[in-house]
Amino acid sequence: MQNxxxxxxxxxxxxxxxxxxYARHGVAFLTTYWNINKDTTVWDDDQMFGGAYExxxxxxxxxxxxxxxxxxxxxxxxxxxxDGSEFGLIKEQETSxxxxxxxxxTPYAGDIVKFESxxxxxxxxxxxxxxxxxxxxxxxxxxRYWKLRxxxxxxxxxxxxxxxxxxxxxxxxxxxxxxxVEEAESLAKMLVKDEELKINLVDMWNDNSGLLEI
Numbered sequence: 001m002q003n004x005x006x007x008x009x010x011x012x013x014x015x016x017x018x019x020x021x022y023a024r025h026g027v028a029f030l031t032t033y034w035n036i037n038k039d040t041t042v043w044d045d046d047q048m049f050g051g052a053y054e055x056x057x058x059x060x061x062x063x064x065x066x067x068x069x070x071x072x073x074x075x076x077x078x079x080x081x082x083d084g085s086e087f088g089l090i091k092e093q094e095t096s097x098x099x100x101x102x103x104x105x106t107p108y109a110g111d112i113v114k115f116e117s118x119x120x121x122x123x124x125x126x127x128x129x130x131x132x133x134x135x136x137x138x139x140x141x142x143x144r145y146w147k148l149r150x151x152x153x154x155x156x157x158x159x160x161x162x163x164x165x166x167x168x169x170x171x172x173x174x175x176x177x178x179x180x181v182e183e184a185e186s187l188a189k190m191l192v193k194d195e196e197l198k199i200n201l202v203d204m205w206n207d208n209s210g211l212l213e214i
Contacts, residue, residue: 019143028071034064034112056160066168072097093152101144107135128152
């Protein structure tokens with residue numbers, strides 16, 4: 001039987017567009033993301049369902065991996081709901097975010113998201129941090145997006161989370177990949193040197209001769 005191939009493979013091109021190209025080049029919002037490190041986290045197995053004594057704090061065995069400048073997409077408008085309880089009137093805020101599986105990060109319920117960073121707003125770093133309350137993968141394929149439901153967790157700082165942070169990574173926008181802090185610093189220095197080299201080459205270029213004047 002003669003082999004044939006469609007000239008316009010719509011399904012495959014659409015999949016590459018949405019799961020590869022747009023996942024890397026779409027309009028994003030930068031966040032700081034703490035992902036639960038399930039390999040080093042110490043759970044309380046004395047009870048039926050296990051878990052942790054505390055989410056954060058001295059009694060917590062949860063360990064975190066921190067991701068700086070992690071782009072997220074499709075951030076929904078924060079909805080506010082008021083709930084009356086024995087503590088008084090509580091204002092609950094919820095939102096949702098999306099990021100692709102290309103990051104190599106598997107999100108879990110209980111992860112922490114901070115939409116504002118101290119190095120961006122050093123004078124006003126009082127924005128709340130959010131806790132992931134639900135994770136929805138879509139579509140159910142190897143390459144996918146993760147949709148995270150988030151609810152306000154605390155309005156104070158992240159000192160307790162930082163104390164339990166194991167490793168810190170940086171999303172480097174140039175190659176759209178996650179690197180260690182040391183690797184990101186080296187790549188940033190290389191980009192600065194490349195930019196300086198480009199400027200020097202432009203200055204040495206002679207339009208009349210079409211040659212570099214060294």
